[in-house]
Amino acid sequence: MDVSNLLIPAVLFFALGFLAQGVKSDLKFPPELAKALSIYLLLGIGLKGGIELSHAHLGEAIEAVGAALFLGFALPILAYAILLAGRLDKLNASAIAAHYGSVSAGTFLTAIAYLNAQEITYETYPVIMLAIMESPAIIVGLLLARFSRGISAQSEDDARENHMGELLRDAFTNGSVILLFGGMLIGYVVKPSSLDTITPFFSTLFMGALSLFLLEMGMEAGKRIGEFKRVGWFLVAFGVLMPLIGGTVGLLVGHYWLGFGEGGTMLVAVLGASASYIAVPPAMRLAIPEANPSYYLTLSLGVTFPFNVIVGIPLYHYFAARLAGV
Amino acid sequence: MDVSNLLIPAVLFFALGFLAQGVKSDLKFPPELAKALSIYLLLGIGLKGGIELSHAHLGEAIEAVGAALFLGFALPILAYAILLAGRLDKLNASAIAAHYGSVSAGTFLTAIAYLNAQEITYETYPVIMLAIMESPAIIVGLLLARFSRGISAQSEDDARENHMGELLRDAFTNGSVILLFGGMLIGYVVKPSSLDTITPFFSTLFMGALSLFLLEMGMEAGKRIGEFKRVGWFLVAFGVLMPLIGGTVGLLVGHYWLGFGEGGTMLVAVLGASASYIAVPPAMRLAIPEANPSYYLTLSLGVTFPFNVIVGIPLYHYFAARLAGV
Amino acid sequence: MDVSNLLIPAVLFFALGFLAQGVKSDLKFPPELAKALSIYLLLGIGLKGGIELSHAHLGEAIEAVGAALFLGFALPILAYAILLAGRLDKLNASAIAAHYGSVSAGTFLTAIAYLNAQEITYETYPVIMLAIMESPAIIVGLLLARFSRGISAQSEDDARENHMGELLRDAFTNGSVILLFGGMLIGYVVKPSSLDTITPFFSTLFMGALSLFLLEMGMEAGKRIGEFKRVGWFLVAFGVLMPLIGGTVGLLVGHYWLGFGEGGTMLVAVLGASASYIAVPPAMRLAIPEANPSYYLTLSLGVTFPFNVIVGIPLYHYFAARLAGV
Amino acid sequence: MPLLHPMKLINIVANMTLEERLVDIAEAHATSGYTILEARGAGSAGLQTGALEGGSNILFMLIVTEPKLTEVMVDIEKLMKRGHHLACFVTDTQVLRREKYAD
Amino acid sequence: MPLLHPMKLINIVANMTLEERLVDIAEAHATSGYTILEARGAGSAGLQTGALEGGSNILFMLIVTEPKLTEVMVDIEKLMKRGHHLACFVTDTQVLRREKYAD
């Protein structure tokens, strides 16, 4: 594990934002800029995924989708069990669990930048898996919450909130899902010469825009440190433990199930290890309003995200390389 | 008319936004992003127009400007007559008419993307015509409204609002006009080597930024469907009929008057067919406050824009090709 | 001094914004767009500076830093003396002085665009000097204000505001300083192949993004003309005089001390002549709340900025060329 | 002076995901309109910096007549009972043109 | 406690194109200042999503003394008479530092 591998723009911009917050800089980002950048990045990943998909081998793609569904359903259940074991109440556990079954596009893209910088090749299926993994974890979260509330709670008032069809629709029409799948579809159906007209915008600029986004997310992560006391140390510890567990599951799935090499296995580990802070929080706001958003945002953004970017990525890479026998 | 021609990013992004709204996705765009993109796009068109103008043949350019003025003055009068025939009150008719005499940059650019995708060449004068057509329609709208109000209404209070000089100044210092003409002037006077420094920003990125803008406009269009009942079915029908009329006039002007080929004629048809939703609504807010903004925004953005993008463009292209004997 | 040299995008976009305001156009920029662009530009300059630094000759770099510190400390003291001579109160004088010891990135970049357009080469050290010059002037401003207030004013309430350590920390953790130095550090430590991934975003687009920013700043400058009466004609005159003095000092430092050629000497003159409107105003808001922000914003943005862009840059260039014997 | 008429101004600060629900409530009670502003802040649901959708607030403003106030409060109370985090505060106000605001 | 002084807070929600007119009104009555916030919403003029200038609102806030309230209301009423779509509501408020606000 050579630390100098972390000297890539994505990681350094993140660290800069984090440090700026640490030294109480008055640096401020317009709130809308982060939102604009996340729309751009999700579309860009989607497009990239769609282009990859159009070159993909069908059997392998289905296999990867299967593995993504497995991770998306299994990891939140695992997370839920751990949280309950730690005596967290069921509704907060459900909401947090959903975040860990989903993925962080920022972390994933940092991992891609990390691999690119070292000129390590990787399978392209993980990009597709990323898009797939947005929804299942949300659904599991909903189901866990429904189960937690018990049937008694289903008063009439809750009709809309608890109508399963409505909730499933929400999981699939989530803004992030629309951007990722919409982008994927466009990347898939548009012929290459037409796509070329938008490549400079969505692809050539991508890594630079990601850097700016990560600078901002570094600041966001830094701001959450002040909330650690509020969420309690058990949860903070969970925010470090869970990515290690998810990463391990991801490593195993990437290597043994999907037969990926060093790069691809590491990316699957990152999918397993990372927690959503764009798509899932709004979904949980609506689906599990009883849970405290401060818990899940602090964990995914303030603990797991920086942990993965600084410690996790080189760690998963180290083990992926060992598994691959590099 | 091969529908697969519509599988270009511009159209698909628009459709994605429209559909996202249709499935009630919670996808949200920061309001300021749309405004930033429209500033960028107007400047970009202006610059492109200015560069074209510096290569243009003077006589042909003057001819095109003349045709643009004709369209800009004639179409709103036609629209006004139709609306009055449908028993709409005069002030709302004036305001709506102004929108149809002006143009939609988004629709025009989608048409350009459509032509590029099929590698159909086109005359560059329509870009200049686009800039010219912003102001005349606004002026016609003002005149129609003034005429509708009658002299009795000219109370002292209305001094500022109705002072003709003031109103004309507004038509020519409209933000969109400043961006289009300012960009045009800069594109015209700056020498190519200097322009090259800003080309990556204003030109290479252009089609990608347009896609993002159209995604957002698709959502905006989708949101207006809920207002159809409010504006009434006569107006909704007008929103489909008027582009057909304007498109036909544009086809005739492009082919017979300007002698353009397949591509150029189609673009003039699009200029005739499209209705403004960026420049004219704010102008009408100030000049004809009595009109209901819900009417003109719903028509131009919710009816005519999607109609042109999905149905109009291939239609105008089909006829332009027939006229050109292709 | 050939005026046609001013026909470059940066200057023309600025002029367009200024004129739009002059003709009372309703052109509006989303406020957040300016802030986003200034973050982008500061990071971009920082990165460029860091890359230059990694190729720089250590001795020369230290020399340039020394000169920057000299300018940053000396110019505000000079400005303060002039303002007091003009009978301005001490606290306003301190706050305004700080602005003139610091620099305007927008003016500096316009000067770079001006040199590029004429294919005049320049030393790269001024970019580093630009970053250095943000902080000293803020510190001088603080010290002058502290001195102006006298010891009597140090009530208990003022503890936080006047604690010197706190104020120095503020000067070095100022948002602009973080972006410039953070960018510089990243540009310095990241290896070129990794930097290449973000080059299209931060470097290829740079001049275009600058143009958009200057369009907006032109409007901002135009809006301040209405405040001239409020700040008084002595201060307006100071806003023209001080850049001439700072520019002269800069010319001398660039030519005699640093031994720069035509381009580099002119850039040092611009550093001396320009006044901050991004970094220093917020710093003064906190450090010298008693001063009137209307004074310093009107001067730096409404007087000195347009003066430098239109008159100053060609003027400093003329003298730099004479000094260099070109 | 043009006449001013007493009305109630309802203010709700909530996460932006709640926007559609609040608009639905306004429409269900046929108010004449509503106003929304982007907001940030902090509260029992933690820090809302505005950078991410899950951590962004809106300020939702609704001008209603006294009888409608009661109806709307019942619906807001329901949202809160379900667990939604929001701050709701009502202020007396006076409007120009009473007829603009539905009864 | 520092003294608080009764004043009137005028709130106007209107399309952003009206901004210059509202600023002119504030300046014509020599108020000590004004505050503007970007807004969205819906009303008799339809949906104002904020994405386009023609469909974007502002919330214009003006703190005035009781006598100035009357003058400003007359001007706002004129705007409305001309047909402009806007919501105007006035609230009692209390300011710190009475002297900041022009009589």
Place this chain on the structure above:
Amino acid sequence: MPLLHPMKLINIVANMTLEERLVDIAEAHATSGYTILEARGAGSAGLQTGALEGGSNILFMLIVTEPKLTEVMVDIEKLMKRGHHLACFVTDTQVLRREKYAD
């Protein structure tokens, strides 16, 4: 109707650089939260167009009980004494769920 409880709404319009100070004041008095909106405007400190940090306002809103109002006003008054340019106005309001707001 769900019960509404009288509280005080403090509004402060100030340059955005003051945000941290205002948040510190809210936290020092253990309020249940605070709300911030981006604003523009003009006042004794000149034009605040919102384009640059030195010329951008925020509207800071704080709901407090009557006793806390006094404490907070003292702190705001201190800021003003130091020279900071800001407008502070307090409005009577009524909240849903009294228990949300710290005493």
